[in-house]
Amino acid sequence: MATEVKVPVLGESITEATLGEWLKQPGDAVAVDEPIASLETDKVSVEVPSPVAGVMGAHAVKVGDTVEVGAMIATIDAGDGAPAAATAPQPAVTASPVPAEAAPSAPAGQQAPAAPSDNGPAALSPSVRRAVLEFGVDPATVKGTGKDGRITKEDVTAAASAKPAAAPAAAPEPAVAPSVAAASGRKEERVRMTRLRQTIAKRLKEAQNTAAMLTTFNDVDMTAVIEARAKYKDLFEKKHGVRLGFMGFFAKAACMALKDLPSVNASIEGDEIVYHDYADISVAVSGPGGLVVPVIRDADQMSVAQIEKTIGDFGRRAKDGSLKMEEMKGGTFTISNGGVFGSLMSTPIINPPQSAVLGLHRIEDRAVVVNGQIVIRPMMYLALSYDHRLIDGREAVTFLVALKNAIEDPTRILIDL
Structure with missing residues (x-):
C-alpha cells in the first residue's frame, strides 16, 4: 500500500x-x-x-x-x-x-x-x-x-x-550545456532564478522604491578590539566553546547606540512610527542559495559570548539549509559584514520594514594622524544606510560616532557608556 x-x-x-x-x-x-x-x-x-x-x-x-x-x-x-x-x-x-x-x-x-x-x-x-x-x-x-x-x-x-x-x-x-554556442565558441546559459533569489530581488527593489535611503560613512580604529581579541581569544574559546570574533563587539556596541537613538531601531507602519524597547539584530549570513538574514532575539540582553554562539550556529545551519522559518522573521536592525569577502566600502540596502542597516567592511592598515603623529593603524570603514523619512542625518552620524567610540574603547561596552 x-x-x-x-x-x-x-x-x-x-x-x-x-x-x-x-x-x-x-x-x-x-x-x-x-x-x-x-x-x-x-x-x-x-x-x-x-x-x-x-x-x-x-x-x-x-x-x-x-x-x-x-x-x-x-x-x-x-x-x-x-x-x-x-x-x-x-x-x-x-x-x-x-x-x-x-x-x-x-x-x-x-x-x-x-x-x-x-x-x-x-x-x-x-x-x-x-x-x-x-x-x-x-x-x-x-x-x-x-x-x-x-x-x-x-x-x-x-x-x-x-x-x-x-x-x-x-x-x-x-x-552538455543547455545553451546555444556561437561559431566563436562563446555561449550563454539561462538558469531560472530560485524562489529565494526572486524574493531577495523583490524585497530589495521594494526597499529602494519605498524608503528615502541615504548612507552615511565613518571609519573606526580596530586596534583596541584586535588587541583584546588576541589577548583573550584562547581563554574565551576554552570557557565558552566558541571563537571570539568581531561581530560580538559590533552587535553589543550597536545595541548600546540603539538605546540612545531609538529612531534607528524603529520602523514606519502606515502613518505611525513604531519604537521598540528591545533590539532584535538581523545578521546577514551567506548560504548556498543566497543571502539569508536570521535574527538574534533580544541581543541587547545577551553577552558577547552568547551573541557569538548564536551567530556561529546561524552560519553553520545556513550552509546546510536547516534554518527555521521563524528564525528569519522580525528583526529591528541589521548588521551586514561584507568585510569577510574583502569589501572596502559599500552602501547596504535596508531590510524592510527596518529603517537602518549597518555595513562592516574589511580591516586594512592605513596611515592616520594620532596626536599629531602619522601612524599605521588597522582601520575599517563603517556605513549606515537609513530611511531618511524617519532618521535624520544628525541621528545617523551620532549613531556611527557612538559605535566608533565603543569599538575604539571596548571598556565602554563593559560599563555601558
Whole structure:
C-alpha cells in the first residue's frame, strides 16, 4: 500500500514553494522522518520528511515545479528497502522527471552516466550539477560537507581550486550545456532564478522604491578590539566553546547606540512610527542559495559570548539549509559584514520594514594622524544606510560616532557608556 507524501505547512502566510531537490530516488529505502525532498520557500529551504518507513515510490512533481501546501509530491511504498529491484519498474510515471534531472550530467564524464543521481553519496542538486559541469570536476572525487554527506557548490569550487590542472576537462562542456554556442565558441546559459533569489530581488527593489535611503560613512580604529581579541581569544574559546570574533563587539556596541537613538531601531507602519524597547539584530549570513538574514532575539540582553554562539550556529545551519522559518522573521536592525569577502566600502540596502542597516567592511592598515603623529593603524570603514523619512542625518552620524567610540574603547561596552 502506498502512502502519499504531501507538502507540509511552511509557515504563516506561505502557501507555496518550489521543489529544489529530490533527496531520494524511486526504489531507495527510506526511514520514518528521513528527508526525501528539499523545498525552496521565500526565505529558507525546508526538507520534507517521510511519514512512514518503506521504499521511495513515484515522484509526482519535477525539480523546479511550484507546489502548494498540502499537495501530494510523491508516494512511499510499504517495505524495508529489499524490494527496491521490484519497485524499479514502477517509476514509469516519473520517466520524464528523473531523466530530465540526470540527462544534462551524463555526457560530462562520458564514462559514468548514472553518477549524478545514484553513484554518489547523495543526489546532486541543480546548482551543484551546474558547478560540476562548469569546473569539469568528477563528483565521485569530491567529499561532501553538506547534510548527510551531500556535495555542496562550495565543495565543487574547492575541489576545482585544488586541481587547477583539471581545467581542460571542461572542454566537453559545450555538448552538455543547455545553451546555444556561437561559431566563436562563446555561449550563454539561462538558469531560472530560485524562489529565494526572486524574493531577495523583490524585497530589495521594494526597499529602494519605498524608503528615502541615504548612507552615511565613518571609519573606526580596530586596534583596541584586535588587541583584546588576541589577548583573550584562547581563554574565551576554552570557557565558552566558541571563537571570539568581531561581530560580538559590533552587535553589543550597536545595541548600546540603539538605546540612545531609538529612531534607528524603529520602523514606519502606515502613518505611525513604531519604537521598540528591545533590539532584535538581523545578521546577514551567506548560504548556498543566497543571502539569508536570521535574527538574534533580544541581543541587547545577551553577552558577547552568547551573541557569538548564536551567530556561529546561524552560519553553520545556513550552509546546510536547516534554518527555521521563524528564525528569519522580525528583526529591528541589521548588521551586514561584507568585510569577510574583502569589501572596502559599500552602501547596504535596508531590510524592510527596518529603517537602518549597518555595513562592516574589511580591516586594512592605513596611515592616520594620532596626536599629531602619522601612524599605521588597522582601520575599517563603517556605513549606515537609513530611511531618511524617519532618521535624520544628525541621528545617523551620532549613531556611527557612538559605535566608533565603543569599538575604539571596548571598556565602554563593559560599563555601558
